[in-house]
Amino acid sequence: MKKSVYFGVLTVASLAAGAAAAGTLDDVKARGKLNCGVTTGLVGFAAPDANGVWEGFDVALCRAVAAAVLGDGNSVEFVPTTGKTRFTALASGEIDMLARNTTWTFSRDVDLKFEFVGVNYYDGQGFMVPKELGVTSAKDLDGATVCIQTGTTTELNLADFFRANNISYEPVPIETNAEAQQQYLAGACDVYTTDASGLAATRATFEKPGDHILLPEIISKEPLAPLVRHGDSEWADVVRWTLNALISAEEYGITKANAEEMSKGSDNPEINRILGSEGTLGEMLGLDNAWAKRAIMVGGNYGEIFDANIGxxxxIALSRGLNAQWTKGGLLYSPPFR
Amino acid sequence: MTTITEAPRAQFRLSMLLYDTRYRSGTIQIIALFGFVLMAGWLISNTMNNLAALGKPIDFGFFAEPASYDINQRLLDYNSRDTHLRAAFIGLLNTLVVAVLGCITATVLGVLIGVLRLSKNWLVARLMTIYVELFRNVPVLLWIVFTMAILIESLPQPRDFIGDAPTAFMGLFNSIAATNQGTWLPEVLFSRSLGNLHLFGEARLRFDVSLDLVAILVALGIGIFGARIVSRRAERIQSETGVRPKTGIINFLIIALPVLVVLVALGFYLDGPHLTTRKLKPIEGGTLIRNSLIALWLALSLYTAAFIAEIVRAGIMAISHGQTEAAAALGIRPGRIMRLVILPQALRVIIPPLISNYLNLTKNSSLAIAVGYMDITGTLGGITLNQTGRELECILLLMLVYLSISLSISAVMNWYNESVKLRER
Structure with a gap:
């Protein structure tokens, strides 16, 4: 009897702890730092520069969220994660958000209990091969030894693609992009497969990028999206609308340079609502009204971030392609700020 | 006037549990046990509550789902439509392969190095000291990665073997091709094969047994049984007459002949790897042992051998020098002194710590993912865990698997230890 009472107390205590942990926004504010999960190093997306400062396309989103919430784009603790460790890191609360070219899939969203807040890069899985192999199509890859990063959707797409086309291959599972690069360059695998953007980024770091070609086939849809834990909608809203603010900023011509000036008020009410001179959108999010302005002023709008890191x-020389604004034939389409 | 003669009767009071030394230790133990159970209960209930709050209660149903990933080095038939359970089983077999290979190699190397370290030859003894210190003082993960890097960077690519001016050639009468993807060895084939026995049909648990292998094993078993009869007879004659008849050649023939007959009957032949003209997959046929397995096996063996060498050295030094001198006085030569007098006695000292080194090697094999070898940690604890998001279930099961493997190794080795123990009469 006594024991069960004691257990009851402990259960209540642990539940209370669980409830407190759900307020990620408050946690981040109290901590004064945003813990953001990124890759262990993929040039252009997230990699430390010569001075050890993280930079890249995914890093810019972390910084924008930090600026929106904490007022400073540098208040970010970057946590490098591998394809295998990323979900555990997020689920356990070690990181507040994950911005690590992660594909938005049904099972990750529903079964793994995460919340994807919107697509920040529309990608697809491609193949890179050395030119000397003389391969021009992924269908010619019969018998190839293929390097893949383990714990990714590419691993599953690869199995499906080769099975569907009835051609054989040998997978070589690798933990990180750097190891894959080493094995690929040494010829220990004939082919390297990952998201096409990652292939372009990896090839850019090669000594002779011209000796390697990307095959034309894109074998999957890989909408890369930042994600947060399921069940904390307030925090998910903050990250989602920070991303949307960056995308909308490009659509409405708000840039890093003119955000300050435009925030004094403009003729376009949508711009005013984004930059906080009209309405109380920031307060609804649990932030102040200048949140989006700060987010935009860290690295610029979506287009500026894209051009500076992977454009x-x-x-890396990626073209905008699917990642252009909807007004320019792309898929980027932010819901309205109102 | 009366005097109190009888001792005051010890009345049990609650405070005696703490202040009476007769009860105190018992009280403390019970409190400690209670605390421990409470702690464990709290951890479990907390985990269950948090998992339920996350909407992920413990559930092993995912094992029946298709795994959807491929595994390169495997002993059994497997494809990406098979279940997570089968993928885990393939991984388990891979773990066992590297553990068994590693334990055998490490033991052979370790005994050799341990004995040589005691050599009177200064150079040999010092070289072995350097080996031992070098290997046991660097983390095994570094050795694994280092071995893999050497294999990848130093061996030729498969496509170097073909073309107009090949820069690499197959060794040993064109039967072995060592490349930076792996080493191709000749494949064992039978022209009059008995085929396979399909256990469990095409189901998830399908398990093909090669009847050829069964036939060879049966022949080998008959041979060993025959050899034991011959040895018993030799022992009987020796105890009766004092002269042991020579059995070496007879035993060899008794073991080898049945196997040879079966091999000929099955039409045994080796089919080496062949070169093609394709740039992709230029080598076909043969058996491919991937570099990931070779690197892991080599690194684990070399690393553990350094520890085993020290154990062997300690075991030998534990045997009194008088034994060596006595054996020498009987006119036994040094090599036979080591083999017949010292090592059998040293084994009693060597085996218990040897068991823990076998266990260490097996557990260290979980570092396989560093070189992309798909062991049970790579399949069940790696890709399956990652794709299904069932961390707790996978890790618990993984712990159970390693526990079972380790306990089995312990049981076998303890049984062996029992059999070499000094029998006192």
Whole structure:
């Protein structure tokens, strides 16, 4: 009897602890730092520069969220995660959000209990092979030894693709992009497969990028999306609308340079609502009204972030393609701010 | 006037539980046990509550779902439509393969190095000391990664074997091709094969037994049984007459002949790897042992051998020098002194710590993912865990598997230890 009472007390205590942990936004504010999960290093998306400062496309989103919530884009603790450790890190609360080219799938969203807040890069799985192999199509890859990062959707797509086309292959599971690169360059695998953007980023770091080609086939849809834990909608809203603010900013021409000036008020009410000179959108989110302005001023709008990290002027040289604004034939489409 | 003669009767009071030394230790133990049970109960109930709050109660149903991933190095038939359970089983077999290979190699190397470290030859003894210190003082993960890096960087690519001016050639009469993807060995084939026995049909648990292998094992068993009869007879004659008849050649023939006959009857032949002209998969046929397995096996063996060498050395040094001198006085040569007098006695000292080294090797094999070898940690604790998100279930099961493997190794080794124990009469 006594024992069961004691258990009851402990249960209540643990439930209370669980409820307290659900308020991620308050946790982040109290901590003064955002714990953001990124890759262990993929140039252009998330990698430390020569001074050890993280930079990249995914990193920029972490910084934008930190700026919106905490007022400073540098108040981020970057937690490098591998394909295998990322979900455990998020589920256990070690990180507040995951911005690590992670594909939005049904089972991750529903079964793994995560909440994807919106797509920040529309990608697809591709193949990279050395030119000297003379392969021009993924269907010619019969018998190839293929390097894949383990614990990713690419691993499953790969099995499905080769099975559907009835061709054989040998998978070589690898933990990180760096190891895959080493094995691929040494010829220990004939083919390297991952998201096409990742392939482009990896190839850009090669000594002779011209010796390797990306095959034309894109064998899967890989909508890469930042995600948070399921069941904390307030926090999910903050991350979702920070991303939407960056996308809308590009649509309405708000840039890093002119955000300050435009926030004084403009003729376009939508811009005013985003930048906080009209309405109380920020307060509804549990932030102040200048949240989006701060987010935009860290690294610029979506287009600026894209161009600075992975765009055509960078060594990675990805074109906007599907990731252009809907007004320009792409898929980027932010819900309205009102 | 009366005097109190009888001792005051010890009345049990509650405070005696604490202040009476007769009860105190018992009280403390019961409190400690109670605390422990409470702690464990709290951990379990907390976990259950939090999992339920996350909407992920413990459920092993995912094992029946298709795994959807491929495994390169495997002993049994497997494809990506098979279940997670079968993938885990394939991984378990891979773990056992590397553990068994590793334990055998580590023992052979370890005994050799341990004995050589005691050599009177200064150079040999010092070289072995360097080996031992080098291997046991660097973490095994580094050795695994290092071995893999050497294999990948130093061996030729498969496509170097073909073309107009090949830069790499197969060794041993064109039967072995060592490449940086793996080593191709000749494949064992039978022209009059008996085929396979399909257990459990096409179901999830399908398990093909090669009848050829069964036939060879049966022949080998008959041979060993025959050899034991011959040895018993030799022992009987020795105890009666004092002269042991020579049995070496007879025993060899008794064991080898039946196997040879079966091999010929089955039409045994080796089919080496062949070169093709394709740039993708230039080598076909033969059996491929991937570098991930080789690297893991080598690194674990070399690392554990350093520890076993020290155990062997300690075991030998534990045997009194008088034994060596006595044996030498009887005119036995040094090599036979070691083999017939010292090592059998040293085994009693060597085996118990040897067991823990076998266990260590088996558990260290879980570092396999560092080189992409799909052991049970890589399948069940890696991809399956990651794709299904069932962390707790997978890890608990994984712990159970390693526990079972370790306890089995312990049981076998303890049985062996029992059999070599000094029998006192």
């Amino acid at each position: 055509e002027s960078t060594p």
